[in-house]
Amino acid sequence: MILLKRTLQFFIICTLLGLITLISLYYYVKSDIPSVQVLKDVQLQTPMQVFTKDGLLINQFGEKRRIPVTINEIPTPLINAFLATEDNRFYSHIGIDPIGIVRSALVLISTGEKKQGASTITMQLARNFFLTREKAYIRKVKEIFIALHIENILTKDEILELYLNKIELGNRAFGIGAAAQVYYGKELKDLTLAQMAMIAGLPKAPSALNPIRNPTRAKSRRNVVLGRMLTEKYITQSEYNDATNQPITAYFHGAEIDLYAPYISEMVRAEMVARYGIDKAYNSGYKIFTTVESKVQQAAQTALINNLHNYDMRHGFRGPVKVLWEQETQSVLSKSQIINELQNVQELGSLKIAVVVAVNEKTADVILKNGTQSTLTWDNLKWARKYITRYRQSFAPKAATDILAPGMQIWLRKNNDDSYLLSQIPEPSSAIVSLNPQDGRIKAIVGGYSFEQSQYNRAVQAKRQVGSNIKPFIYSAALEKGYTLASILNDAPINLWDKGQGVAWRPENSPAIYNGPIRIRRALAQSKNVISVRLLRGVGLQRTADHLLKFGFKDEDINRSESLALGSASITPLELARGMSAFANGGHLIEPYFISEIQDPYGNILFKTNPVVVCDEEMNKATTIPTNFTTQNNENETNQITQCAPRIISKQNAFLIADAMHSGIWGGGSWAQKTGWSGTGWRAQALDRRDLSGKTGTTNNSVDTWFSGFNKNALTSVWVGFDNPGNPLGRSTYNNNLDSSQISGAESGAKTAQPAWIEFMKAALEGVPEAPIEPPEGLISIRIDLATGLLSHKNDYTSRFEYFDKGTAPTKYVLSQPTDIFEEETKTEEELF
Template sequence: MKWLKRLTAIALFLLLLGGAALAGLYAWLAPDLPDVETLKTVQLQTPMRVFSADGKLISQFGEKRRIPVEIQEVPKPLIEAFLATEDARFYEHKGVDPVGLVRAALAVAVSGSKVQGASTITMQVARNFFLTREKSYIRKVREIILALEIERVLSKDEILQLYLNRSFLGNRAYGIGAAAQVYYGKELSELTLPEMAMIAGLPQAPSTQNPIRNPKAAMQRRNTVLWRMKDAGYITEAEYQEARQTPLTARYHGAEIELYAPYLSEMVRDHMVETYGEEAAYTQGFDIYTTASATTQQAAQQALLANLFAYDTRHGYRGPEATLWSTDGDSAWSEAKIVAHLKNVRRYRELYPAVVIAVDEQEAQVLNAEGERLTLTWEGLNWARSYISDTRQGPAPKRASDVVTAGDQVWIRRQEENWWLAQIPQASSAFVALDPNSGAILALVGGYDFGQSQYNRVTQAKRQLGSNIKPFLYSAGLEHGYTLATLINNAPITQWDRSQGTAWRPRNSPDVYTGPTRARQGLAQSINVMAVRMIREVGIDNFIQHALKFGFEPGDFTPSESLALGSASATPMENARGFAVFANGGYLVEPYFIERIERSTGEVLYQHQPKIVCPECERAIQEAVPEDAPAALANQCPWPEELLAPRVISEQNAFLIKQTLQSVIWGGGDWSAGTGWNGTAWRAARLLNRRDIGGKTGTTNDARDTWFSGYGPGIIATAWVGFDDHNRRLGRTGWSPYGSEDQITGGESGAKTAGPAWNLFMQSVLDGVPEQSDPVPEGIVTARIDLATGKLSSRNDASSRFEYFIEGTVPTEIADAAPTEENLFEQELSEELF
């Protein structure tokens, strides 16, 4: 009994001593421990996601991929897999499992070394949020204390939710939502039992034993999880055996990008980093919704690619990317060697690398990176006459061997149902579309391939405007007494420059001069000498001041008569913004690309409020509607004045230029009577066949820059094509016997080189959109004029037409005295006006 009493006393003493030691240790560590209350409002680091206006994922930025989920969204078998593997008594203990601690202590006693054991899910949450992974007794004590505090503050489900969303599961995936996407490309609800077990087994060694890096070890771990689920009674023996026999299906899945718009997403990234800082932008879970819809963005992308390929193919084939073996005695590579080589060749947009393995009379066999044998038909080869220079092409090929040879490493692309030989375009292009009434960017493509070049030509490339400047010049002319019927002499100009000892001779393209010509036709046919004469009458400084109203930069307009021919520079974005003024009736809008910014929870942090076009509001403000006015009148302006886009030109001026831009496409006159003429963009009339579109071609000296800018119902778009090297010309092409009936030949120009991209885009986005009439604004009248003199006409034949005028500018002279009963100022317009 004495010894029993002594042992009991010693035990009590040691217990008290241990308790005192623990209390002292707690008192020592507690002041430095973090506040677990912060877990109630913890914000998990989630990446920044960029979406289209209609919710398609464009891009994702951030080192950590995380898709936070609520505990109610997690399938029960997945929870059971984690519990069976990580903490079977999770819902029974208070944060620390005594059974587990005893087991770990025995392991230390047996092995003599510290091991990572006995950690409950709560303790892992404590470590993941507040501690490091250092293996030490002090860290373990801190972990225990924090776990007990966490259990006091949070419910079991809240703790488990934090654990499932925070855990690192390999391949940049944090949390089960991201892991399901990374390894299987699925939502949690779509996972199978073996897939859930695979994910539940990852926390032990996520970097080294995940199914992508180490499939064998991952399979063993998955089967261990399945066995533990069976042992815990979560699954039956039959379910265990079936799941255990399931093969590995995991593979890496990147972010599920639904819409290719990298130049737009990069603009968003730059804005977010500048606004919120790099760390916050990439980790705070921002969801940014842009103004571009999937439909318009895809249409712009496809139009740009198709147009670049068309330009590139008509200029000839530059040869293979590489020659892997020659036919002069070299041994052909094996298919396995070819495939291994091609696996390391980067793709470019719609181009795929391939190697020619056989050549027949009028077709060739190629092998792609997937080991597939494909056939290049004669249609996909016969375009490839040799490239000599930007202005010369070789003769058309007669057989496939004139184009390719076995051993050539080439590019191929899909063209409808066939495969075509292809090459990476050397020319560059840009395309942007805006809503002219708000400035919202509806589509933006900054180049051929973002991976090849991140230079955004829409916003960064200042290029000479060429004849795209002329609508702004003619708009200035309207402000200085010109009308669309004013005659301007289309005759050669020679101006001697004493300082240079040379003469300046601006020339038309084509080099044809027709004498006095109406302003409408001069703009529609882009007649250069008429533009030079107009800038002389308007005055260079007056024109520059007028052009700046459209949002152009003063430094891009060097005072010179060459401004009339487009020597000023602008980005495609600035150019589109300027043309939007004509499309919307005279207002300057501010382009924008972010509609709203949200948290991943759906909380709206920012909603863009553009300055909009609202003629009714403008009239209401001008009329100073009294408070006691009828409700219909008082309520016609729902927007405060500060949210209205500023008017920069009159509604009448914008209308007249807009009408003339229609003539650029539809021309004028009567072809049956011999007075018909084409505008420079007549191809758009053929393809689109609608009267509510208008635009302007643009070509600079030596075709270094080509443009087409124009409008349709509710949209304005600008296309640019050129080389990034400003000194390189777009050149010219000769006729090909294999080309289509309407193939493009001769010198490249805005109509031929940039116009087709605009045409294809508008064909796509306006499909199904009803044709819309353009209402005639107040202050615009019509009168029949003589085509030859621009004076009033009393004739009702092909020598005359109705023309629009700003009230008070109608000609007063009559060109002839033929009797007529028709009112010269008839308000009803004939079709020929358009």
């Protein structure tokens, strides 16, 4: 009886001591136990993803790869694989597993080592979110309390979902969604049983059991998982046999980039970091939908790259990257030595590095970095006459030996037929911006030849002189002053004496062709420099500068000198496109934007852009339109205010300039009567679209070249030049090895920038209905005499219908028709502007 009493007392004391110890431990670790709110609002560190307007992934930013999935998206066999391996009693215990703890304790007592863990999935979750992996008793105590706390707050499915999204699985993959992508390039639902078991085996040692680094150990661990699944009757013996016989199929899969567009994705990254800070931007799982359209963006990238290569090829071959051996004096490298040498070369975009191993009369044999051997045909070599200077090229080669020799390390590009073309890294740079002039949505933007080569985004950062692309704005100011498209000015040389410098300023047309009396429409279409200067003088320098500022240009970029009429202002391609949009949209100043929507990892809209749009004339005030638009500051349904773009010029002024720029492509006069003339943008006729207007632009010495063109719904500006301001683009001579369609002569907006615009617009507008700019009310159309700009009674090649704003049309009829005004003009290959 006494023994029983003392035993009972002993147990009571032990129980009390245990309770006191437990309570003491609880209060000791209480500060480490997360709040209910923290557990309910736990944020997974998910990379930021950037998409095109139509949903293609163009980039992702963040150190950790994670693809969050819901419990309903996880296949049952994958869940069973984790349960069988990590915590088979997960759905029955309270967060800690007494059986597992006892088993672990017995191992510790018998061996003195902590060889076997007793962590449940809930305890692992507690450790992964709130603790370290340090093997310390106090950490285990904290783990137990946090696990019990988690079980009290979350359901079993919520706990398992968090765990499977959080767990580290190697190769920077966190969570099963990312692991499926990294190792197999698949979604969870497409995994095989063997692949699911492989992933489920990774938590024990993500690096040591990695199937990419250690396939043998990974296969052994996979089969252990499959064995546990068989023991727990999650799979049949037949399924087990089949799965264990499967080979290791894992290899590294990068992010599933659907469209590589680094310049726009970098713009998004910089904007998101500015908004949210780098940690939140990179790890909050934001999904950013840009405004660019995948087809249009790809077309812009391709057109820019092709155009730069075309420029580079007509200026000649600059020789090999390096020479690995001289045939006469050095030993020839073996194939393996060549491949080993090429492994040190970082390939650039579509360019592939190769070494010439043999040269015949009309062919050359090469070995590429991947070991592929290929033969370059004469058609892929014959362009490569020797580069001398930017203004001179050597003779057209007659044999492959004139171009290449064994041992040369060269660049190649792939043709559409998979053959290789001798190539080189282009010297000049370029930018393309295409936007919707009605709302400012950027449809495509490319800031250079290669983001890997240079992250400098010329589309938004490079302020370059715009040349004759400034003239539509100068002419717009002239229309406001009272000039019309039929006004006659003298296309004759100008000599202005500068008393301060003791010299005469002599702006010249380029080419130096002067037509005498000329209508403003034709002067703009043919980019007459002296007419632009005369108009600036007629309007006034300050008044012209003030007019240009209406188009969104910065005051410091608009110089106050008469050279402004010839394009000495320096602005970026995006700024130019924004200003030019006013002629396409009826006179409004839009705000370009490139982010349309920001979502959280689960697709909830956090931000949606409310662009400034061109409104109907009746919408003088902003109109409220009910939407489901939400922002980060307002989780409830709200109203989005339509923001109307401000009017900066009249719709009549905008149309008249756009129509004159239409003549810049299609020209005028009658070729049958030998009075026909071409605008400087005549090459765009190849698109066979009557809804396009355009303007070339070239600065002195062909340093900067431009082409901007548009219809009602699409405006695109292209710039080509050297990053080093002041470097001329030069000229090229005719290559006898090539056909008659080649470009030669001095580089210019028409020859250097416009070809990229044409190639881009052909692809971007394919299948898109024409969208002409319709004449607005307030204009009248009357027949005028082409020589004098006065009214005409004639209905022949000496006259045409011209548009006038009300009150500006001529009131007198022509009395006689001069016969010496019109002379036949041929398309010259020297037009620069």
